[in-house]
Amino acid sequence: xxxxxxxxxxxxxxxxxxxxxxxxxxxxxxxxxxxxxxxxxxxxxxxxxxxxxxxxxxxxxxxxxxxxxxxxxxxxxxxxxxxxxxxxxxxxxxxxxxxxxxxxxxxxxxxxxxxxxxxxxxxxxxxxxxxxxxxxxxxxxxxxxxxxxxxxxxxxxxxxxxxxxxxxxxxxxxxxxxxxxxxxxxxxxxxxxxxxxxxxxxxxxxxxxxxxxxxxxxxxxxxxxxxxxxxxxxxxxxxxxxxxxxxxxxxxxxxxxxxxxxxxxxxxxxxxxxxxxxxxxxxxxxxxxxxxxxxxxxxxxxxxxxxxxxxxxxxxxxxxxxxxxxxxxx
Amino acid sequence: xxxxxxxxxxxxxxxxxxxxxxxxxxxxxxxxxxxxxxxxxxxxxxxxxxxxxxxxxxxxxxxxxxxxxxxxxxxxxxxxxxxxxxxxxxxxxxxxxxxxxxxxxxxxxxxxxxxxxxxxxxxxxxxxxxxxxxxxxxxxxxxxxxxxxxxxxxxxxxxxxxxxxxxxxxxxxxxxxxxxxxxxxxxxxxxxxxxxxxxxxxxxxxxxxxxxxxxxxxxxxxxxxxxxxxxxxxxxxxxxxxxxxxxxxxxxxxxxxxxxxxxxxxxxxxxxxxxxxxxxxxxxxxxxxxxxxxxxxxxxxxxxxxxxxxxxxxxxxxxxxxxxxxxxxx
Numbered sequence: 001x002x003x004x005x006x007x008x009x010x011x012x013x014x015x016x017x018x019x020x021x022x023x024x025x026x027x028x029x030x031x032x033x034x035x036x037x038x039x040x041x042x043x044x045x046x047x048x049x050x051x052x053x054x055x056x057x058x059x060x061x062x063x064x065x066x067x068x069x070x071x072x073x074x075x076x077x078x079x080x081x082x083x084x085x086x087x088x089x090x091x092x093x094x095x096x097x098x099x100x101x102x103x104x105x106x107x108x109x110x111x112x113x114x115x116x117x118x119x120x121x122x123x124x125x126x127x128x129x130x131x132x133x134x135x136x137x138x139x140x141x142x143x144x145x146x147x148x149x150x151x152x153x154x155x156x157x158x159x160x161x162x163x164x165x166x167x168x169x170x171x172x173x174x175x176x177x178x179x180x181x182x183x184x185x186x187x188x189x190x191x192x193x194x195x196x197x198x199x200x201x202x203x204x205x206x207x208x209x210x211x212x213x214x215x216x217x218x219x220x221x222x223x224x225x226x227x228x229x230x231x232x233x234x235x236x237x238x239x240x241x242x243x244x245x246x247x248x249x250x251x252x253x254x255x256x257x258x259x260x261x262x263x264x265x266x267x268x269x270x271x272x273x274x275x276x277x278x279x280x281x282x283x284x285x286x287x288x289x290x291x292x293x294x295x296x297x298x299x300x301x302x303x304x305x306x307x308x309x310x311x312x313x314x315x316x317x318x319x320x321x322x323x324x325x326x327x328x329x330x
Numbered sequence: 331x332x333x334x335x336x337x338x339x340x341x342x343x344x345x346x347x348x349x350x351x352x353x354x355x356x357x358x359x360x361x362x363x364x365x366x367x368x369x370x371x372x373x374x375x376x377x378x379x380x381x382x383x384x385x386x387x388x389x390x391x392x393x394x395x396x397x398x399x400x401x402x403x404x405x406x407x408x409x410x411x412x413x414x415x416x417x418x419x420x421x422x423x424x425x426x427x428x429x430x431x432x433x434x435x436x437x438x439x440x441x442x443x444x445x446x447x448x449x450x451x452x453x454x455x456x457x458x459x460x461x462x463x464x465x466x467x468x469x470x471x472x473x474x475x476x477x478x479x480x481x482x483x484x485x486x487x488x489x490x491x492x493x494x495x496x497x498x499x500x501x502x503x504x505x506x507x508x509x510x511x512x513x514x515x516x517x518x519x520x521x522x523x524x525x526x527x528x529x530x531x532x533x534x535x536x537x538x539x540x541x542x543x544x545x546x547x548x549x550x551x552x553x554x555x556x557x558x559x560x561x562x563x564x565x566x567x568x569x570x571x572x573x574x575x576x577x578x579x580x581x582x583x584x585x586x587x588x589x590x591x592x593x594x595x596x597x598x599x600x601x602x603x604x605x606x607x608x609x610x611x612x613x614x615x616x617x618x619x620x621x622x623x624x625x626x627x628x629x630x631x632x633x634x635x636x637x638x639x640x641x642x643x644x645x646x647x648x649x650x651x652x653x654x655x656x657x658x659x660x
Contacts, residue, residue: 232561232660252655254618286660287559288336288615 029054031115031130035100039136045076045101050113050130052094056086057120060094063113072108073100073135105139205244206312212237213305222297230297231282238275238304245312255279271310274303336557339614346552347612352540356401359535361394362528363521369610370512370627371398371486375546376553376606379509379599380465380485382450382500382631387490389514395446395486402546403539404443405480411453413496417460424473435472440464443480443543447487451497461485462504482546502590502634509599510624511631549609556605557615561660563601565621570597572653573633580656584649587639592632600628618659626650 029052036047048069054060062081068074076099084093102108110133116125216237221230239258242250248261259276278300284290292300350372357368367383371394374381383391392408399406409420422438439445440461447461464470465485469478487508489500505511517525528534568579574591576584603624604616611620626647633646 249655251658254622254659256619283617284615286561287617288557289559290336 028119029058029115029117029126029128031113031128033110033113033130033133035110035133035135038134039138040102041140042103042105042137043101045099046135048073048098048100048110050096050098050115052115052128053087053091054094054117055120056090056092058092059118059120061116061125062094062096063115065098069098069100069113070109070111072102072104072137073110074102075100102135102137105137108135108137109133110135204312205241206308208244209237209241209308210305213301213308217301222294227291227297228285231285231300234300234304235279235282235286238278238307241308255283265311267311271307275307278303278307336614339555339557340612343552343556343609343614344612346549347609349541349545349549350610350612353398353401356537356540357394357397360397360537361390362524363517364390364394364514367391367394367512367514368398369607370510371395371484372610373603373606373624374486374509375402375482375484376550376609377509377599377602378482378550379602380487380507382505382508382511383486383488383514384491384511385488385514386516389516391486391488391514392446392448395444395484397537399442399444400537401540402443402482403542404482405441406444406446407439407442408446408448409439410448411450411457413452413454415453415457417457420457420460421464421470422472433473435475435477437472437477438470440470441477441479443482443484445483445485447485449490450487451489451499454498455501458498458500458504461487462507466507480543482543482550505631506593506595508631509603510627512627513630553602553606553609556608556613558601558605559615562604562616562618562621565618565657565660566597566600566604568657569621569625569629569653570594570600572657573629573649576653579653581652584652587636587642587644588649589634589636591634592629596629596632600625603628622654625654 031050031052033048033050035049037044040046052060065075065078078098079096081094081096084095086092112129112132115128115130117128118125213234216230216233221227221233236251239250239253242248242258242262246262246265248258250258250261253261255276258279259272262272262275281290281292281296281300285292353372354368361368367390370381373379375398385391396406396408409415418438420438420440422436422441424433425436426432427434450458450461464479465483468481468483469476471477516522570592572579572581572591573588573596576582576588600621601616604620607620607624608614608616613620629650630646633649635644635646635649639649
């Protein structure tokens with residue numbers, strides 16, 4: 001009997017001791033929650049703060065927040081968990097602030113938040129509950145006697161710096177490109193204006209032609225039976241001279257076209273006659289197997305020399321000839 | 331100056347080409363203006379080539395070829411090409427004769443010296459190819475018999491450039507068989523006044539027959555004798571090659587504009603037409619002027635343009651002009 005009594009009360013004492021131990025452990029950890037205002041309008045944002053006090057070395061599992069605290073209370077954003085310095089009793093204080101709101105009117109209960117922790121050197125998990133809170137959401141007072149107001153248009157949100165940043169970068173980029181182009185063209189302009197200073201002056205076409213004609217004379221082509229080659233070179237020299245001196249594309253022109261093209265220039269008629277005669281003889285030699293006499297061969301070169309010498313000062317088209325032509329065309 | 335061979339040839343040409351003046355005199359009685367068209371008809375006639383004529387209605391195309399046939403005492407047929415025309419309508423067919431109780435050949439209008447194929451692009455391909463085959467072969471097969479076409483045989487086909495609906499454009503291969511493509515335009519104001527006077531007066535001038543077809547055949551043989559120097563041959567091949575490979579001739583800009591250039595037939599026809607032109611000008615040798623005079627008519631239907639060229643409104647005329655202005659004249 002005695003033995004039964006002992007076992008019963010010893011068991012009760014043991015359970016009580018264990019419960020007391022848990023209670024004592026929980027008493028060391030304290031969770032407190034508070035709100036910055038207990039009465040708000042729908043949608044008004046307040047700060048919900050949760051503080052936890054625990055001895056140093058306790059392992060705390062902080063809750064992971066979702067969108068809501070409860071069915072009626074929404075979390076807008078939350079700050080990071082802060083850890084405060086140890087107090088004089090060797091406790092650690094942890095704090096987190098959440099921005100919350102509610103859109104439902106009435107008295108809303110914010111439930112206690114459960115925070116789990118493990119004491120130092122113990123793998124068991126314990127729970128500390130914060131205090132529950134009440135939040136009063138009062139409706140907006142509506143003046144029913146006032147007239148209806150028109151619906152407001154969509155309001156633009158103020159521009160943020162990040163929105164403006166791409167425009168600023170773009171503008172700076174364009175400005176830089178423009179500056180580079182200005183610099184490049186100014187530099188190039190300077191270079192091109194400076195270039196002529198170092199450019200070797202071009203040789204006048206008539207000097208080149210005279211020299212080439214004299215060289216042709218010394219080559220003695222027709223004397224060696226190369227009459228066709230002689231006349232080909234003779235006409236090529238004069239056609240190149242005409243092209244360079246008068247800017248008439250004589251190399252790509254036929255005899256008639258060359259003579260017609262030179263009509264606009266005030267060239268001595270006698271020189272023109274010499275050119276025309278020689279070009280015609282050259283055509284006969286080149287295209288009709290003509291065999292001019294030795295005198296004609298010599299004269300042809302002399303005539304071409306005369307033409308070059310007499311025409312080189314007439315590089316500009318005669319104004320009278322041009323104006324007459326333009327009148328005809330109009 | 332001694333001109334071997336050519337001097338004799340020139341004299342021969344002076345003798346043989348006297349009829350040119352007579353033909354021109356007779357043609358000028360009825361055709362006012364259109365000198366180029368008459369000249370091209372003569373080139374075709376003398377060099378045994380056919381002519382494709384492009385021009386709006388009413389520019390004396392029919393009158394020109396009819397008058398030419400009359401001046402040369404030759405047969406003339408005018409065939410109006412329509413969508414329902416059949417090859418047999420053109421070439422002829424076998425008809426059963428009840429009298430002789432056998433099939434007899436009924437020759438078509440193609441059996442004439444001068445054919446005017448009016449609006450050739452109005453008929454489908456089978457009729458076009460029947461004509462073009464006859465042009466090429468100079469003979470026609472009806473049933474089991476082959477008939478030679480009369481000599482000279484000159485086809486002048488017309489195309490209307492303004493009406494393209496319901497037409498069958500000639501394929502490139504077929505167009506190439508025409509020696510020349512002549513584009514004729516409206517007469518000048520003064521010429522039109524003369525045409526007006528001539529047509530409203532009571533007396534319409536008539537042409538007289540001044541030469542025979544035999545004279546033309548003799549003249550053709552002389553035309554073949556006209557001297558064509560190697561330099562001119564090179565000039566011709568340069569022009570045709572520039573239309574094929576423009577980049578090699580400092581015409582890189584045409585590389586994407588030309589889809590195909592002139593065929594070897596272009597070179598042959600350019601040489602033949604130039605010889606005929608020299609003959610008309612009473613010369614026994616070809617000069618670059620002759621090549622330039624006929625180059626447009628020989629090449630304009632032998633150069634194919636790309637879509638890019640058509641989009642940029644670039645014509646074959648511009649391309650030929652540029653080629654002639656770029657290739658060096660010998």
